[in-house]
Amino acid sequence: MEIRKVFLTESEIPRQWYNLLADIKLNPPLGPDGKPVTPDMLAPVFPMNLIEQEVSSERWIDIPEDVLKVLNIWRPSPLIRALSLEAYLDTPARIYYKNESVSPPGSHKPNTAVPQAYYNKVFGIKKITTETGAGQWGSALAFACSQFGIECKVFMVRVSFKQKPYRKSMMETWGAKCVASPSSETKAGQDILATHPDTPGSLGIAISEAIEAAVTDTSGQTRYSLGSVLNHVLLHQTIIGLEAKKQMEKVGEYPDIILGCAGGGSNFAGISFPFVYDKINGKDIDIYPVEPAACPTLTRAPFVYDHGDTARYTPLLPMHSLGHAFVPPPVHAGGLRYHGMAPMVSQLVAEGIIEPKAVSQLDAYAAGVVFARTEGIIPAPETNHVISSVIAEALKAKEEGKEKVILFNFSGHGLIDLVGYDKYFSKELTNFALSEKEIKAAEKVFENFPKPELLKSR
Amino acid sequence: MEIRKVFLTESEIPRQWYNLLADIKLNPPLGPDGKPVTPDMLAPVFPMNLIEQEVSSERWIDIPEDVLKVLNIWRPSPLIRALSLEAYLDTPARIYYKNESVSPPGSHKPNTAVPQAYYNKVFGIKKITTETGAGQWGSALAFACSQFGIECKVFMVRVSFKQKPYRKSMMETWGAKCVASPSSETKAGQDILATHPDTPGSLGIAISEAIEAAVTDTSGQTRYSLGSVLNHVLLHQTIIGLEAKKQMEKVGEYPDIILGCAGGGSNFAGISFPFVYDKINGKDIDIYPVEPAACPTLTRAPFVYDHGDTARYTPLLPMHSLGHAFVPPPVHAGGLRYHGMAPMVSQLVAEGIIEPKAVSQLDAYAAGVVFARTEGIIPAPETNHVISSVIAEALKAKEEGKEKVILFNFSGHGLIDLVGYDKYFSKELTNFALSEKEIKAAEKVFENFPKPELLKSR
Numbered sequence: 001m002e003i004r005k006v007f008l009t010e011s012e013i014p015r016q017w018y019n020l021l022a023d024i025k026l027n028p029p030l031g032p033d034g035k036p037v038t039p040d041m042l043a044p045v046f047p048m049n050l051i052e053q054e055v056s057s058e059r060w061i062d063i064p065e066d067v068l069k070v071l072n073i074w075r076p077s078p079l080i081r082a083l084s085l086e087a088y089l090d091t092p093a094r095i096y097y098k099n100e101s102v103s104p105p106g107s108h109k110p111n112t113a114v115p116q117a118y119y120n121k122v123f124g125i126k127k128i129t130t131e132t133g134a135g136q137w138g139s140a141l142a143f144a145c146s147q148f149g150i151e152c153k154v155f156m157v158r159v160s161f162k163q164k165p166y167r168k169s170m171m172e173t174w175g176a177k178c179v180a181s182p183s184s185e186t187k188a189g190q191d192i193l194a195t196h197p198d199t200p201g202s203l204g205i206a207i208s209e210a211i212e213a214a215v216t217d218t219s220g221q222t223r224y225s226l227g228s229v230l231n232h233v234l235l236h237q238t239i240i241g242l243e244a245k246k247q248m249e250k251v252g253e254y255p256d257i258i259l260g261c262a263g264g265g266s267n268f269a270g271i272s273f274p275f276v277y278d279k280i281n282g283k284d285i286d287i288y289p290v291e292p293a294a295c296p297t298l299t300r301a302p303f304v305y306d307h308g309d310t311a312r313y314t315p316l317l318p319m320h321s322l323g324h325a326f327v328p329p330p331v332h333a334g335g336l337r338y339h340g341m342a343p344m345v346s347q348l349v350a351e352g353i354i355e356p357k358a359v360s361q362l363d364a365y366a367a368g369v370v371f372a373r374t375e376g377i378i379p380a381p382e383t384n385h386v387i388s389s390v391i392a393e394a395l396k397a398k399e400e401g402k403e404k405v406i407l408f409n410f411s412g413h414g415l416i417d418l419v420g421y422d423k424y425f426s427k428e429l430t431n432f433a434l435s436e437k438e439i440k441a442a443e444k445v446f447e448n449f450p451k452p453e454l455l456k457s458r
Numbered sequence: 459m460e461i462r463k464v465f466l467t468e469s470e471i472p473r474q475w476y477n478l479l480a481d482i483k484l485n486p487p488l489g490p491d492g493k494p495v496t497p498d499m500l501a502p503v504f505p506m507n508l509i510e511q512e513v514s515s516e517r518w519i520d521i522p523e524d525v526l527k528v529l530n531i532w533r534p535s536p537l538i539r540a541l542s543l544e545a546y547l548d549t550p551a552r553i554y555y556k557n558e559s560v561s562p563p564g565s566h567k568p569n570t571a572v573p574q575a576y577y578n579k580v581f582g583i584k585k586i587t588t589e590t591g592a593g594q595w596g597s598a599l600a601f602a603c604s605q606f607g608i609e610c611k612v613f614m615v616r617v618s619f620k621q622k623p624y625r626k627s628m629m630e631t632w633g634a635k636c637v638a639s640p641s642s643e644t645k646a647g648q649d650i651l652a653t654h655p656d657t658p659g660s661l662g663i664a665i666s667e668a669i670e671a672a673v674t675d676t677s678g679q680t681r682y683s684l685g686s687v688l689n690h691v692l693l694h695q696t697i698i699g700l701e702a703k704k705q706m707e708k709v710g711e712y713p714d715i716i717l718g719c720a721g722g723g724s725n726f727a728g729i730s731f732p733f734v735y736d737k738i739n740g741k742d743i744d745i746y747p748v749e750p751a752a753c754p755t756l757t758r759a760p761f762v763y764d765h766g767d768t769a770r771y772t773p774l775l776p777m778h779s780l781g782h783a784f785v786p787p788p789v790h791a792g793g794l795r796y797h798g799m800a801p802m803v804s805q806l807v808a809e810g811i812i813e814p815k816a817v818s819q820l821d822a823y824a825a826g827v828v829f830a831r832t833e834g835i836i837p838a839p840e841t842n843h844v845i846s847s848v849i850a851e852a853l854k855a856k857e858e859g860k861e862k863v864i865l866f867n868f869s870g871h872g873l874i875d876l877v878g879y880d881k882y883f884s885k886e887l888t889n890f891a892l893s894e895k896e897i898k899a900a901e902k903v904f905e906n907f908p909k910p911e912l913l914k915s916r
Contacts, residue, residue, distance in 0.1 A: 004530045007465050072462045073538065073834050080531065084605070102560050104834045106873060146831045166876035173830045173872075173879050257499070372631045373604045376562045378533050414631075415564060415873050418624035421631050 107412030111141030129377025131206030135167030204310020229262025237270025265342030565870030567598030592792025593625030662768020686722025695728025723800030
């Protein structure tokens with residue numbers, strides 16, 4: 001029988017994360033005064049142990065035993081050879097995917113939610129606040145907080161809160177509190193509600209509310225948590241790629257092409273960074289982050305300094321950005337609707353080490369349906385994007401008659417986001433084409449900000 | 459680090475199913491004439507290779523390579539030590555669960571859907587019909603049919619079809635057709651619609667429609683498929699217990715107590731039958747099927763001959779039954795709302811080899827929430843029932859100061875059934891107490907049927 005699924009045993013689980021900051025240069029985040037942010041300035045928002053990870057340049061960072069114990073509920077995750085998809089495409093390419101959908105909330109997000117909850121716990125924090133759009137991140141943090149006995153409060157973008165009542169049920173089942181954002185619980189929320197009572201909400205507003213709720217808690221025992229973009233978040237996700245590398249070795253393979261979908265950048269970073277290390281050290285690999293054409297941060301937006309949130313509470317981050325005021329079109333891949341991109345991923349694109357691709361909503365769903373009917377697992381709307389590019393690469397390999405080895409991250413299943421498939425089948429979904437004019441207009445918000453340097457890591 | 463998750467490698471996957479029919483006696487199914495049904499009589503409904511399995515008394519039956527290849531997408535499934543639940547209960551018991559929720563549709567159902575689709579394919583069948591209540595079985599068969607290129611038609615109980623539109627989306631994503639039952643596509647459906655246009659539908663009606671749709675297809679290339687109750691279905695599920703046995707051995711354990719929730723009986727049979735074999739051969743194990751108190755087939759209904767469906771299309775089966783006309787109260791565990799019980803499971807209860815338990819809806823949800831907040835996985839409403847009994851056994855072990863080893867089947871996750879949790883938290887759920895009078899009234903329908911013999915296997 002041909003090998004379909006490659007396991008690692010419990011004893012083979014990686015015990016350190018890989019920190020790409022040891023191997024690339026990054027522009028520093030800047031404060032309101034245009035000067036680099038110091039760790040102290042972030043202390044009201046994050047616990048100091050996570051801030052230390054954020055700025056660390058150690059190449060290998062130990063994963064605490066108590067974190068491993070929780071990750072072990074579903075990790076090591078399986079690496080699966082997409083034999084049926086290969087047969088369907090009649091390609092000489094060998095396609096492998098890392099199945100991150102086997103986590104309790106169904107995505108890769110708990111890989112960082114668990115250590116974040118752990119480090120907050122160790123630091124004496126009693127409560128974590130966060131925002132969530134489609135709900136994957138809020139669910140993951142709710143799950144993680146329940147594992148460490150920490151209170152969790154999630155501000156969920158109002159329109160999603162209404163469209164997806166069961167995401168709230170998930171969070172509540174894990175003991176978290178979830179409210180629609182804008183809420184009347186924060187000044188940021190009250191201000192918006194006063195002027196726009198019928199607003200559908202946005203990730204930017206929700207981030208503002210979550211940060212405000214954390215920093216204004218006078219007990220000093222509340223902190224904020226972010227599910228992507230930041231260095232320590234990407235660090236935690238590298239367990240995906242480190243496991244995949246071991247699993248590929250077990251079957252005598254090494255990837256020619258690596259792909260992950262990219263919204264904030266964390267699942268793409270997770271699968272690819274351990275291989276980016278190899279590429280920096282001379283390996284010949286093509287590495288592709290895949291984003292939605294409706295929110296083309298890496299493929300069409302410049303590399304600039306911009307804020308991580310609409311309300312400009314966060315420092316200026318060096319990243320590809322469509323502008324902090326940009327409201328992405330309502331594609332169903334809520335996890336990819338972000339105006340910016342992780343600074344580390346942005347830096348790799350700026351240096352030409354990785355090469356971004358963009359996929360339209362309809363192409364993404366078409367690919368997802370092919371995957372479901374061949375490989376059997378229904379992908380999350382976000383994951384559909386990477387699958388579309390995987391299929392394109394496999395067909396290219398066929399055209400060229402090359403036995404390419406393709407590895408991608410199957411970031412999550414779509415069982416809680418079937419509404420998108422429903423609309424796809426009833427032909428209610430459309431693509432969203434952004435004009436250059438719209439993009440230029442959105443980008444206006446950062447034109448007077450400092451510019452990041454074009455650093456070269458190699 | 460304490461071992462939490464026990465894997466089997468791909469090469470350790472069981473290559474044969476265990477057939478309990480080699481080791482127990484069973485009353486035969488009876489036709490309308492009161493005489494045993496012959497394989498030929500079932501030929502319009504099922505393909506002959508599955509009928510042969512249904513009546514086989516071979517102890518070990520080979521799993522075809524093409525079936526293994528599909529099962530391998532998620533199998534071997536992990537065996538997990540419930541360390542956090544143990545700690546929460548402060549019990550000396552060691553609790554292990556087999557995580558069947560990692561399959562693409564999220565439950566144990568594909569373990570039989572895949573071989574059923576395969577055997578139909580091999581027999582030349584082009585289309586399979588079935589019914590579904592809550593949707594787990596319909597989804598699993600849709601998935602399995604997509605893997606073998608077979609058309610799939612699902613009649614879904616109307617009330618569930620309306621309440622759970624995303625179950626239909628799942629089936630459609632896998633390429634199946636799903637209609638609300640009663641439908642206008644069958645005579646059985648038309649008859650009901652003519653007299654009861656507003657009926658919410660029932661599993662009984664849906665089964666009648668699915669069987670009719672299969673046997674009236676003049677091409678001769680359509681057959682019907684059932685997701686529980688029958689011998690070959692239970693046979694296919696034994697891969698769960700066979701894997702669990704190997705996994706327990708790996709960590710030097712053997713269970714004192716084995717539990718599974720029971721509706722039709724297949725997931726309970728899957729985890730327990732390989733151990734029932736041991737018990738018949740002298741091992742001291744307590745084996746408990748756990749059913750909902752609202753549909754107390756094993757705990758309160760007699761062992762009789764009754765039909766498997768309301769419309770009496772099926773042969774008479776020897777089973778514990780509340781009567782084929784019994785409409786179970788609307789508990790959220792749709793998968794456990796069945797008037798009868800698998801003949802093999804019924805026979806084991808009749809002989810005292812296994813001992814049934816019943817759990818109320820509210821106790822089940824309370825247990826599910828405890829499990830979600832300790833072990834991290836949100837259980838299906840059906841699975842909540844077995845968890846309630848597991849917790850009771852673990853607390854009993856604590857009282858008695860005994861280091862019991864408990865094994866149970868985690869039959870599915872609840873991510874597509876969060877509506878039940880939603881209602882639980884908002885206190886909209888209630889228990890359903892059936893009076894003796896109600897049960898006696900329901901049982902009236904089979905009082906003039908033949909009676910099964912009290913066979914003794916040991």
